[in-house]
Amino acid sequence: MKKPPLQLASALGHDAADKRLDILRRIGEAGSISEAARAAGVSYKAGWQAVDTLSNLAGVPLVERTVGGSGGGGALLTDAGRELLRAADELAHARGQVLARLAGKSGSLSNPSALASLGLRTSMRNQLPCTVVGLRAQGQVVRVQLALAGGGQLFSRVTRESAQLLGLCAGLAVLALCKAIAVTVLGKATPDGDTNLLHGRTTRVSRAAAGGEVAMELEGGLQLVGFAGPGHQLRVRSPAVASIAESAVVVAVAG
Structure with a gap:
C-alpha cells in the first residue's frame, strides 16, 4: 500500500511554541511519552x-511505540516526526526574521505578533481578542475567565488536557471563538450560571419569519453575530443581549 505523504502545512498550522510540538520534541529526546x-x-x-x-x-504516524528493554518499552519519533520538527524549526526562524523586520519599521504595525491570528481560518465567524484572567478546575473541566478587549468578560469551559496543551495562564492573550448559530440575541435576558450574557446594540437586523441573523456591537466595541428568534422586536441600534453557553466558547492561542 502506498505510504501517505506527510501533511506539513496541516500539522504546522500553529506557532513553533505550540505545546504539542514541544511534547513531540521531548519524546525525541527522552524516548518516552x-x-x-x-x-x-x-x-x-x-x-x-x-x-x-x-x-x-x-x-502519518509521528511516534512509534517500542517494546522490551529494562524500562519496559518507550516511544521513538518516526522519520516523519523528525521531519516535522525540522520544518517547525525552519518556520520559527523565518517567522522571527519577519517579525523583527516589521518591529523595526517605525510607524508600522504596533503589534506585529497580532499577524499570527490573521492566519486562523475557521467556520466560526465570531473571533474575539481576549486575555485570560483566571482558571478554576471543576473535576475534569477547567472554567476559563476571559477579559474581552475593550471591556467585559466571557467564560469558556475546556478539559484539563486542553488547558495544559494550550498553556493557559493568567495574562495570556487568546482568541475566543464561537459559531454565529451558538449566539442567541435577545432584547433582554436573565442571568444564568452556565451562560455568557454580553450587552450591546444591534447594527444589522434580519426579519426572516423564522427569526434572523443579527449583528451587534458590544459595549467595548467588538463586533458579534448571532440569531434572534421568530417574532423578535429588535431594530437597528436597539439595546440587545447576546446569550452564549460557556461550553460553546472555544479558546484559541495565536502564534
Whole structure:
C-alpha cells in the first residue's frame, strides 16, 4: 500500500511554541511519552492527546511505540516526526526574521505578533481578542475567565488536557471563538450560571419569519453575530443581549 505523504502545512498550522510540538520534541529526546509529558508540565493523557492530534493533522504516524528493554518499552519519533520538527524549526526562524523586520519599521504595525491570528481560518465567524484572567478546575473541566478587549468578560469551559496543551495562564492573550448559530440575541435576558450574557446594540437586523441573523456591537466595541428568534422586536441600534453557553466558547492561542 502506498505510504501517505506527510501533511506539513496541516500539522504546522500553529506557532513553533505550540505545546504539542514541544511534547513531540521531548519524546525525541527522552524516548518516552511519560517523561516528555512530565518535562512539558502536562499529564500523561495530555501527552498522548498531543501526539494523536499532531499525527491526525500530519496524516502519518509521528511516534512509534517500542517494546522490551529494562524500562519496559518507550516511544521513538518516526522519520516523519523528525521531519516535522525540522520544518517547525525552519518556520520559527523565518517567522522571527519577519517579525523583527516589521518591529523595526517605525510607524508600522504596533503589534506585529497580532499577524499570527490573521492566519486562523475557521467556520466560526465570531473571533474575539481576549486575555485570560483566571482558571478554576471543576473535576475534569477547567472554567476559563476571559477579559474581552475593550471591556467585559466571557467564560469558556475546556478539559484539563486542553488547558495544559494550550498553556493557559493568567495574562495570556487568546482568541475566543464561537459559531454565529451558538449566539442567541435577545432584547433582554436573565442571568444564568452556565451562560455568557454580553450587552450591546444591534447594527444589522434580519426579519426572516423564522427569526434572523443579527449583528451587534458590544459595549467595548467588538463586533458579534448571532440569531434572534421568530417574532423578535429588535431594530437597528436597539439595546440587545447576546446569550452564549460557556461550553460553546472555544479558546484559541495565536502564534
